[in-house]
Amino acid sequence: MKFQRYLEAKKSVEEDCLSLRVLDDVRGRLKNEDNVSVFEAGAGVGSMVQHLVERDVLPDRFTYTALDIDAENVERGRKRLADWGRRCGYTVERDDAKMRFDGAKRFDVTFAEGDLYDYGREADEDGEDADGYDLVVAHALLDILDLRRAVDHLFALGDAFYFPVCFDGVTAFEPPFDGDGECDEDSGDCGGFDARVERAYHATMDAEGRAGSSKTGRRVFDAVRSAGGTVTSAGASDWLVFPDGDGYTDDEEALLHHILGTVYDAVRDEGSLDEDKLDAWYDDRKSRVDDGTLVYVAHQIDFAGRCGDGEVPNHI
Numbered sequence: 001m002k003f004q005r006y007l008e009a010k011k012s013v014e015e016d017c018l019s020l021r022v023l024d025d026v027r028g029r030l031k032n033e034d035n036v037s038v039f040e041a042g043a044g045v046g047s048m049v050q051h052l053v054e055r056d057v058l059p060d061r062f063t064y065t066a067l068d069i070d071a072e073n074v075e076r077g078r079k080r081l082a083d084w085g086r087r088c089g090y091t092v093e094r095d096d097a098k099m100r101f102d103g104a105k106r107f108d109v110t111f112a113e114g115d116l117y118d119y120g121r122e123a124d125e126d127g128e129d130a131d132g133y134d135l136v137v138a139h140a141l142l143d144i145l146d147l148r149r150a151v152d153h154l155f156a157l158g159d160a161f162y163f164p165v166c167f168d169g170v171t172a173f174e175p176p177f178d179g180d181g182e183c184d185e186d187s188g189d190c191g192g193f194d195a196r197v198e199r200a201y202h203a204t205m206d207a208e209g210r211a212g213s214s215k216t217g218r219r220v221f222d223a224v225r226s227a228g229g230t231v232t233s234a235g236a237s238d239w240l241v242f243p244d245g246d247g248y249t250d251d252e253e254a255l256l257h258h259i260l261g262t263v264y265d266a267v268r269d270e271g272s273l274d275e276d277k278l279d280a281w282y283d284d285r286k287s288r289v290d291d292g293t294l295v296y297v298a299h300q301i302d303f304a305g306r307c308g309d310g311e312v313p314n315h316i
Helices: 003-014 020-030 047-054 071-087 147-155 192-205 216-226 250-270 275-291
Strands: 036-041 061-068 091-095 098-102 106-113 133-138 158-174 230-236 239-241 295-306
Touching: 003 047, 003 071, 003 239, 003 250, 020 133, 020 158, 020 230, 020 295, 036 047, 047 071, 061 071, 071 091, 071 098, 071 106, 133 147, 147 158, 147 216, 158 192, 158 216, 192 250, 192 275, 216 230, 216 295, 239 250, 250 275, 250 295
Parallel strands: 036 061, 036 133, 061 106, 133 158
Antiparallel strands: 091 098, 098 106, 158 295, 230 295, 239 295
């Protein structure tokens, strides 16, 4: 499965999980502003633009810069967002990287390929740093970056922040593969093989030399405070995927297969678990998706608040 398909699939899953309290905070912060400017790092295929417009979080006039390091994400995002705009009744005009949407709201979206750390405030005509963005966004991104460095840099770009879907230490599948709650006689690990897979998977996130953490969500509070900012709202944005009476949606099925493949590949490469048993676990989890019996839970946290003073701290 192409990564862009996974990014598209998770948009519909997130429609039911984003914290309404945090979205209300962002909406209230921007509602009286005119011609708001937004910057998103790691924008993927543009799903957050859709979320914020569909939920009426952004005012009637705004500009949105969507930055992503992957050229395929950027190109797919441009096409996908234009198609979405037309379906929603907008007139869409494209001028190179910029798209203008005119309808119920009027806004410009510019997709740009690049690295967050190469991106700074542009200088004004006097050579001074221009005003920052009204809102900076990092959606499902901070858990794969050096948290403090990323927050510091984002705060140097803007006045307020919205950091949704920060992973925080739970990757669970039900029903259990085997032995749930039992302890392994050789290793002493308890919780069955599922718990061992989860621990091994999270260990790959926390490996030395790798940016990011399996406990990013809970650590955002301190990173924001250390960067001079203030968290004004936070709330859970857990993914909970389960079959209803009609089974999974196409997006849910695509997301489950991508997540299972990601976990399997990471744990296999980590090497601490028996390969034959891991293969059996993976085959069982995939067959349960096909049978419509697998439940998936991931714990995540959304944050919003005020950035610092716009200066990049010396410890970057």
